[in-house]
Every structure is written in C-alpha cells, then in structure tokens.
Amino acid sequence: MKYAILGAGPAGVTAAETLRNVDPEASITLVGGEPEPPYSRMALPYFIYGKIDEGGTHLRQDPLHYNRENIRYLTGRCGGIDAQAKRLYMSGGEALEYDKLLIATGANPIMPPIPGAHLEGVETCWTLDDARNILKLAEKGSPVVLVGAGFIGSIILEALYLRGCDITVVELAPRMVARMMDETAGGMLGRWCEAKGVRVLTRTRVASIKQGAEGGPRLSVGLSSGINIPADLVVMAVGVRSNTGFLVGSGVKVNTGIAVDDYLQTTAPDIYAAGDCCEGVDLSTGKPDMLAIQPVAVEHGRIAALNMAGHKHRHRGSLNMNVLDTIGLISSSFGLWQGAQVGETGKLVDEGGYKYMKLEFEGDKLVGAQCVGMTDHVGMLRGLIQTGFRMGEWKDKLLAAPERLREAYISVAQGAPNAGPMAPHVNTPRAGLGHGGASGH
C-alpha cells in the first residue's frame, strides 16, 4: 500500500505515525510545505520570545524519528492532483503515485488588501520563517503594530510584549478574542493589556501603511480613526484561510474548507482530509465546521489514517476549545461558550480581580464554558461537556455558584468520559457506541 500525506503539521504527522502502527509494511510519504522539519505553529510565540530555540518547535524531537519509523519525508508544494490516475504533482513537476492520499495542508494567513501591505516590515506570523523575520525586527523598545486581536493575534501579542516591544493592537471587532469569548471576558483582556502598557484600539481598521519619515521608524500605519502610528514592524494576524488552492479541478469539493464525510473522506475516491484544511464535525452542533485547533488536528489525523488503512472509524465530532495566555492573564473557552439557543447561564464575575467563569447549560447538561483568571482543573469542563453528563441537582448549584465545579465534577462523573482515556482519539459523545480503542493493539 502506498500512502501519501500532504502537510506535515500535527494532523499529517499523527496520520503518518498511525499508518505506520497499523500497516508496518506500507510505503508512507509525508510531504511538508516548508523547507523545515515538521514543527508546531503553536510553539512559534515561545520561540519568538526566546523560551525555546528552533528545535523546541519541532513536533518530534528526535531528528531520526521519521527515518526510524520508515516514513519518507519530503518538502515542497503540491501543484495539483489527478484523482483518477491517483497521482499528485509537486510544483517542481515531479509526480508521486499513491493508493490513498491524505490532505492535511492546514491554512494560510490572510493578507488584507491594505495599501502598503507589501512593504518590508509588514509580516504575518505563521511560519517558522515568519518567526525568524519577526525576531530580527522586534527589538526591545521597537514600536510594533499588531493587526488583529483574535486568538492568534493575542498569542503573538504576548510574545511581542515579552520581547519588550512597544505595542499597539488594532482590531476591527468591538473587543479582543471576539470569536473565543464574550464581551465581559474580552473586555477584561483588553483592560489587562492596557494596564500592561499595550494600546488596544478596537473598532479600528488599518487604512494604509506607508514608508515612515526619514530617520524615524520604517513604517507609518494610518488608521480609520485618522491617526498615524509609527512602526518598525507590522504584524498581520487578521485570520487564516484553508490551504486548498491546488485542489481546483481535482474533484475534491471545497466549501470554506474541504468537505469530508464522517470518515474524513473527501468527495474524491481514496482521498481523505484532516486538520485545519477540512470541515470536520463540531461535537456541539453536529454540523461541519472549521475547528482549527491542535487537539482536533491530532484527532482528525488519527481517525483519517485508520480509515485509510481500512479500519473503519467514524468521527463523531470534536469539541471546540481554546486556552490563551495574554501577558499572564489566562483564559479558556469550551464548546458552546456563546450559550445554547434555549438554555441557562451561571456566572461569576470579578472585574477588579480579573476573574470570570461562565457556564452554559442546555437542559441539565453543561454545553459550554468560559474562564478568565482560573486555570486549576479547567479540563473538567471539557470532561463534563464532551461526555454530556446529566448534572441533575448540580445544575442549580452551579448556576448559583459556578466555582463549585470541582465538587460537581466528582459527584457527577461516576465514570470516565465515554470512550474513555483508552481512546482519546475517537470522541464518542454518547454511551453505548463503544468501538474499540483507536490504538490498533
């Protein structure tokens, strides 16, 4: 069997390893899109502020890992796929034959059409090479404009802050992390950043970027409010788009991301997709969505690989969840954090103390949560939401006092989440649908 995997992020690497486990004889080719060993984008901020070196961003630390697993690792871009001939073409022209193909090409950052966005000193923060560029430009005291205060922007914000940059954040939405948390939480994060000396300009757009005045910072960023901000570096973090351009004409259907069925197979025969490039099912809604987070990429990679190898595994949906450290203020959100259509909400708000906890119920099940300034045992929120435990009498207790989460968890969680720790890769929201450990042993 010849397997090809496009994309060497967590989804691709997990898929390659899973295939090796279940098919020791197979030929496995893993293709990375950048001339680097497989690495984690999530680790880049820590590289930028010097907590780790480049090696620390690698998905697997041992450079011989892929050799030892007999996984052939190539780098280059895919130029197109001939699904009928089961062949893919690299942009250099060489062809690669496959029996089964996994597309795990992730996403690319969006460069907004702002005049001057091409100027030197305007960077995205997406690849290891971007991070190297940012390292050169983000010196202690450098004026930096960060465009976008979503999840990714906010992670970069911390790295720039810890490098000692003088930061202005420009965000179109009325608050920070608008797609991860509500007004209360986003407001707290904004105030926290302001208190740390970061300017946060919400409801603001970048109108243009120009060369700076002679002798001053290299760039001048014109805002919709009319003011201009000098900057040595402008970091663009306005969003990402699934990386699927090479699929045009291949028969693989692409909506916002690649459309997949419950087995992560695309509309083309023997082609599967996993991770940030595809629309897997969101456990909370039962609908396809783009959940571009690390744990989901790993889940997808694992499940897609099992299906490619002929071990049928249905993907029942992944839980959306995020955790963010904004200059020391840690926040997290899970599932339907915006609340259920018809549901009840328990809240604990301490504006001055930067603490917030909000629990969302539907019936007597916990379906979503947000936390700011609390980190201990937050994983319990995932356990309760993902398993769909009935909270019974604990619902009212939690509505009145969300901080009693731990007691509630111990009382309610008489068993492990269904499918259990034995099978973290295959998330079964319901009981009784037991299908073995995804481990293949």
Add this chain to the structure above:
Amino acid sequence: MLKALVIDAGKCTGCKQCEMACSLENEGEFNVAKSRIRVFDFHTEARFVPYTCTQCAEAWCQQACPVNAITTDSMGVKIVHDNLCVGCKVCTIACPFGTVNYNASTGKVIKCDLCGGKPACSDACPTGAITFQDAEQGGFDKMKVWAAQSANAATHEGPNTPKASQASGSGH
C-alpha cells in the same frame, strides 16, 4: 508489575498531608496550591475526596501536546518533560479529568508522575485513603473504580450505583 494509586475516599479525613507531601517532594516547598494531588472538600457534607491523574493508557494530555513534551515511561506513567514543555496549556484543557495544571511560577505544567515509583502522598496518608498497589487494570478501569468509589463516598449514595451509561467504550 504496574502499580497505581488506589484512592478510598471514604477513609479520607481531609488532613491534606498528601498535598503537603506532594508539594514538598516535587516543588521543594509546602504549598498545597502546587500539589499534584488535591483533596476536594465537600463543604456541606463534610466529605473529602483525594484526586489526581490516573495515568490514562492513551492519554489525552499527551495526544494534545504540540511539542511531544509528555511521554510514557516503562511503568505507563505519563511524564511532563520540563525542558520541552513550552507552557502552552493545551494539555490542561485537553485532560477531561482536569489533572494536569499550569504552574505560573515555572511557566510549565505539572501532573502526577507517581514520584518515579514511590509516591509521597501514599506514604504520607495516615488513614490508608491513598495506597500504592499493583494494578492489572488499565487506566480506564482504574478511573472507573476510583470514580465510582469517590462519587459514592461523596454523595452518600449506596454502593454500586454507577450510571447505566458507563459502558466500557474500550477494550477489544
């Protein structure tokens, strides 16, 4: 022979010796906030439940880590490698038991590693609520047994009232 912490919450008096011992052993200080085992206090019921990681067979925390900083040792214990951990906290939201936690003073996460095979908490427990025993069972069964015991202890329900839905989703 694999060994595991077996917790009998009914014997726990809430003295928190285990938390103190854990913190001293692993952090070099008496700071229960940094203990890897925690005793949950059911205020209204005067019940106490010691709680920590049960070393899942295929651990959620480990799968979620972007830089492979959590590995499994020969005893099946899931160990966080401080030199590799970047402190991203993804494991803390991924572990559905909430038993890997962020330590702001180091910028890394901490979880129970059974003290390398000699858990300080079970040594310190004066009542036998925490014991370190041979474990033939997998992590899932360990957790079920543990959870059923502690939940029963915590809620005064009779023995063996696990919900019918807790069918094993694993095992073949």
